[in-house]
Amino acid sequence: MIPRPDADSEDRVIFLRDAKFTYESGVEALKGVTLVIDKGEYLAVVGGNGSGKTTLAKHLNGLLRPTGGQVLVMGVQASTRTVAELARVVGYVFQNPDHQLFCRTVHDEVSFGPANIGLDGPEVKRRADRAIAVMNLSDIRDRPPLSLTLGLRRRVSIASVIAMEPQVLVLDEPTTGLDAREADELMAIIRRLNDEGTTIVLITHEMKLVAEHANRVVVMMDGKVVLDSDTRGAFSDLGLLRRSKLLPPPVTQLAHRLSQIGVSKDILTPQELVFELTRGDDQ
Amino acid sequence: MVFRSEFVVLMPCSTAPQVRFNVYPCHVVSVGVAEDEQRDVVKEKPRILSGGDSKFVSPRTVALYGVLTALTAAITYMTVIPFPPTRGYFNLGEAMVFFSAFTFGWRAGAICGGVGSAAADLLAGFGMFAPTTLVAKGAEGLVAGTIGRMKGGKPWAYALGIICGGACMITTYFLSEWLLLDFGLGAAIAEIPTNIAQVTIGGAVGTLLSHYVKQSMPSLGR
Amino acid sequence: MTGFLDLYSEKDTFLHRLDPRVKLLAVALISVLAFILTELLYLVVLLCFILLLLVLARSSYGKAFFALKFVVRFMILITLLWPLFDRSGAPVLFSIGPLDITEPAVWRGATSAVRVGCFATLWYILMFTTSQRDLVRALVKLGLRFDYGLALAISFRFIPTFGLTIESIKDAQRARALELDKGSILRRSRNYVSILVPTIVYALRTADTLALTLQSRAYGAFSNRTYLREIRMRASDYVAMTVVVLILLLPALAKYIYGVQI
Ligand SMILES: Nc1ncnc2c1ncn2[C@@H]1O[C@H](COP(=O)(O)OP(=O)(O)OP(=O)(O)O)[C@@H](O)[C@H]1O
Ligand SMILES: [Mg+2]
Numbered sequence: 061m062i063p064r065p066d067a068d069s070e071d072r073v074i075f076l077r078d079a080k081f082t083y084e085s086g087v088e089a090l091k092g093v094t095l096v097i098d099k100g101e102y103l104a105v106v107g108g109n110g111s112g113k114t115t116l117a118k119h120l121n122g123l124l125r126p127t128g129g130q131v132l133v134m135g136v137q138a139s140t141r142t143v144a145e146l147a148r149v150v151g152y153v154f155q156n157p158d159h160q161l162f163c164r165t166v167h168d169e170v171s172f173g174p175a176n177i178g179l180d181g182p183e184v185k186r187r188a189d190r191a192i193a194v195m196n197l198s199d200i201r202d203r204p205p206l207s208l209t210l211g212l213r214r215r216v217s218i219a220s221v222i223a224m225e226p227q228v229l230v231l232d233e234p235t236t237g238l239d240a241r242e243a244d245e246l247m248a249i250i251r252r253l254n255d256e257g258t259t260i261v262l263i264t265h266e267m268k269l270v271a272e273h274a275n276r277v278v279v280m281m282d283g284k285v286v287l288d289s290d291t292r293g294a295f296s297d298l299g300l301l302r303r304s305k306l307l308p309p310p311v312t313q314l315a316h317r318l319s320q321i322g323v324s325k326d327i328l329t330p331q332e333l334v335f336e337l338t339r340g341d342d343q
Numbered sequence: 344m345v346f347r348s349e350f351v352v353l354m355p356c357s358t359a360p361q362v363r364f365n366v367y368p369c370h371v372v373s374v375g376v377a378e379d380e381q382r383d384v385v386k387e388k389p390r391i392l393s394g395g396d397s398k399f400v401s402p403r404t405v406a407l408y409g410v411l412t413a414l415t416a417a418i419t420y421m422t423v424i425p426f427p428p429t430r431g432y433f434n435l436g437e438a439m440v441f442f443s444a445f446t447f448g449w450r451a452g453a454i455c456g457g458v459g460s461a462a463a464d465l466l467a468g469f470g471m472f473a474p475t476t477l478v479a480k481g482a483e484g485l486v487a488g489t490i491g492r493m494k495g496g497k498p499w500a501y502a503l504g505i506i507c508g509g510a511c512m513i514t515t516y517f518l519s520e521w522l523l524l525d526f527g528l529g530a531a532i533a534e535i536p537t538n539i540a541q542v543t544i545g546g547a548v549g550t551l552l553s554h555y556v557k558q559s560m561p562s563l564g565r
Numbered sequence: 566m567t568g569f570l571d572l573y574s575e576k577d578t579f580l581h582r583l584d585p586r587v588k589l590l591a592v593a594l595i596s597v598l599a600f601i602l603t604e605l606l607y608l609v610v611l612l613c614f615i616l617l618l619l620v621l622a623r624s625s626y627g628k629a630f631f632a633l634k635f636v637v638r639f640m641i642l643i644t645l646l647w648p649l650f651d652r653s654g655a656p657v658l659f660s661i662g663p664l665d666i667t668e669p670a671v672w673r674g675a676t677s678a679v680r681v682g683c684f685a686t687l688w689y690i691l692m693f694t695t696s697q698r699d700l701v702r703a704l705v706k707l708g709l710r711f712d713y714g715l716a717l718a719i720s721f722r723f724i725p726t727f728g729l730t731i732e733s734i735k736d737a738q739r740a741r742a743l744e745l746d747k748g749s750i751l752r753r754s755r756n757y758v759s760i761l762v763p764t765i766v767y768a769l770r771t772a773d774t775l776a777l778t779l780q781s782r783a784y785g786a787f788s789n790r791t792y793l794r795e796i797r798m799r800a801s802d803y804v805a806m807t808v809v810v811l812i813l814l815l816p817a818l819a820k821y822i823y824g825v826q827i
Contacts, residue, residue, distance in 0.1 A: 118736070121740055123736050123739060123740060142744070143739045143740065143742075144739070144742040144743070144744050147739075147740055147741065147742040148742070151740070152740040154733070154736070154737040154740070156733075156737075158763060158766065158767055158770075159730075159733055159734045159737040159763055159767075160734075160737045160738065160741065160763065161559075161763060161766075162555065162559070162758070162759050162762035162763050162766075164555070164558050164559070172741055172743075172759070173741040173742055176741060176742035176743055176744070177742045204558060204559050205559075206559040206560060206766055207559070207560070220741060221740070221741065224741070224742065399710075399711065399712040399784070400712050400713075401776075402776045402777075402779035402780045402784045403772075403776040404712075404716075405712050405713075405715055405716045405719070405776075405779060405784070406716075406719065406772040406773070406775035406776040406779060407769075407772045407776070408713075408716040408720075409715070409716040409717070409718075409719025409720045409722075409723065409772070409775070410719070410720070410723060410768045410769070410771055410772040410775065411720075411768070411772075412716065412717070412719075412720035413719070413720040413721070413722070413723035413724045413726075413727050413768070414723075414727055414764065414765065414768045416720065416724045417723075417724050417725075417727035417728045417730075417731060418727075418731070418761065418764070420724075420728065421728055421731045421732070422731075422757060433750070435754060435757055435761070438754075438757075438761065439761075442765070454713075454716075458717065458720070459720065462720065462721065462724065465688070465692060466572065466692075466724065468572060468631065468632060468635055468688075468689060468692070469635075469685075469688075470685070470687075470688025470689065470691065470692055471681070471684040471685045471687075471688050473688070523600070524681060524684060525600070525677050525680055525681070526643055526646075526677065526681060527643060527646060527647040527650060527651065527673075527674065527677050528650040528651070529646035529647055529649050529650035529651075530642065530643050530646045530647075532650070533646065540750070544750065544751065544754045547754075548754050548755070548757065548758060548761070551758055552758060552761055552762060552765060555758065555762045556762060556765050556766060556769075559762065559766055560766060560769065
């Protein structure tokens with residue numbers, strides 16, 4: 061909740077200071093959010109339906125402007141920049157890939173963003189090719205994107221955003237509707253992007269993904285950030301999670317149940333639990 | 344096989360193994376999906392069902408017409424590019440009229456164009472124009488759909504369709520505003536340039552849309 | 566423009582309770598009356614009567630203001646434009662360069678403006694007091710085939726949905742650095758293609774699902790279908806209908822049979 065003291069301004073890519081937002085309909089979706097995101101972080105934003113995650117994310121690239129407080133992107137007031145300008149820095153992947161796809165081929169689709177930000181031909185092509193390679197889409201680069209399966213369509217939509225080579229990538233529920241294998245593949249690719257230095261902001265309802273991938277968790281409830289900690293710490297307070305309409309992944313729940321027999325509560329993955337239990341046997 | 348009171352879950356095979364830990368006593372059926380499975384989209388050309396024991400048009404047609412009509416209205420309403428003269432708005436609704444006509448034929452063009460645009464007028468509060476719009480845009484869709492799809496939709500046919508359809512629309516509005524609604528010659532003439540711009544741009548965008556959408560959804564066919 | 570202002574509001578006035586068919590008839594007949602009246606005075610009386618109905622419709626101030634703003638703007642525009650194109654008549658009031666503004670033309674402009682005010686306000690009252698559902702029902706009762714009525718109902722149902730879809734798609738493309746409010750009208754329209762294509766594809770997929778839904782809910786299984794809610798004319802509806810018919814009939818008789826100048 062409080063900006064972390066070690067957040068030195070060089071590394072700070074996004075800074076929300078007491079950001080508030082009220083929709084025209086009168087819904088107060090953000091009630092004063094303060095949040096610092098550093099370069100290279102893998103941040104998960106979680107919270108119940110209607111807690112304001114999407115609203116928060118839309119502030120990061122200027123699709124929504126705060127009605128109170130400030131949003132700074134790379135140290136610059138977001139309100140002084142157009143969405144098109146911010147899009148070079150903050151890529152936003154919408155939940156529904158079908159809301160983005162319209163071109164004849166995957167390659168055209170991926171080139172759309174870079175062309176919009178006024179790059180020249182060869183550079184557009186370089187970026188599009190790179191994005192297609194990163195998302196493993198080379199085989200289908202000439203297929204019409206709308207006829208692909210959901211998993212592939214989602215990858216195309218992500219490719220079309222990372223082709224603009226943003227420093228921050230915001231993903232709004234990227235795995236909904238995907239089966240386990242597609243989701244795993246997607247998450248592996250996102251992991252790789254993060255390893256290469258892209259800051260990831262992942263909005264999701266799946267705690268398993270959060271536990272396995274994120275290194276920091278922000279829990280939202282009713283338009284406020286109620287918890288901001290590293291992933292391990294986030295899952296130790298079951299009461300708070302429950303009040304935010306969330307459940308930790310089954311493994312962590314199991315670990316909480318097993319805590320009487322000495323299992324530590326901050327288990328995130330099955331491997332850790334196995335390790336913890338076998339260690340218990342040794343003793 | 345499904346038994347009475349059974350709880351059956353259909354899911355892709357790769358997710359199925361996780362479900363075994365589920366608390367519900369259920370019967371999991373894993374279904375494999377071909378990698379490059381094409382999505383099922385509106386395949387049939389809309390047509391009036393002949394024969395059968397139903398005197399209604401097919402459900403596909405009802406759904407298609409309903410949705411196209413809603414689209415026309417929503418796009419008319421949402422894509423307003425401010426422009427001063429009489430009706431006070433320049434919009435891309437025209438593009439949807441031409442799109443429906445070129446993609447699905449004159450019947451869709453007439454119904455969706457006419458009703459959709461009239462509905463937009465009603466909802467936006469220009470109800471007074473709704474009857475005129477119904478006739479004007481309906482005629483536009485009908486004419487554009489008939490001419491534009493001649494000879495399998497050659498470029499000149501589209502162009503001719505846009506010109507004739509647009510002429511019908513502009514004339515209808517002009518006559519109605521001049522003689523029926525009695526705005527006076529001045530106001531009726533003042534709207535003609537907006538309408539011409541709207542037809543030109545709407546026609547171009549509508550043709551592009553028809554082209555793009557047919558390409559993205561090959562199953563739409565001709 | 567975001568979202569739709571729903572003109573209709575749920576109230577319990579006699580205008581709301583009136584059979585929608587009678588309301589449609591009233592809009593048509595009173596429009597005809599406005600059309601045949603030529604004297605400014607009588608048109609003003611008619612407009613006052615219609616405004617009284619608007620008050621009786623008890624719409625919220627916001628909506629009434631929205632409607633009146635449009636109507637008044639329109640009336641002013643017509644009053645101003647009329648004399649520019651109609652330069653007949655004797656006393657020239659004043660001249661702007663080569664243009665002579667004559668007194669009869671100004672009066673005719675005002676007359677036309679009031680008439681248009683009547684037309685416009687009538688439709689507002691209809692939309693303020695009639696839900697879309699009732700409108701469709703009335704049309705079906707008036708002879709629109711059930712299947713087309715259903716298509717119409719479906720379309721009313723989906724207009725706001727597609728409105729939201731368009732908004733969302735707009736945002737999605739803006740996030741890919743698309744700039745909609747830049748450049749000429751031609752360029753902007755071209756940019757809209759990237760919004761309209763996903764919208765249309767989404768809509769056609771919706772149509773696909775919808776067709777299956779209709780089938781699975783036994784659409785068209787029987788030709789003689791029944792309806793859960795029937796609209797029925799009540800005594801008050803007949804009274805209202807008679808009044809509306811008389812409102813048209815009496816002035817029409819006066820004008821065309823007895824030759825009264827109205
Ligand atoms: N366009 C809008 N207009 C008005 N209110 C909105 C709009 N979008 C969202 N809201 C409201 O703002 C609040 C926060 O919504 P938001 O979409 O940010 O939640 P969310 O955390 O993303 O939820 P979900 O998990 O369902 O995606 C909700 O109460 C929602 O109803
Ligand atoms: Mg959301």
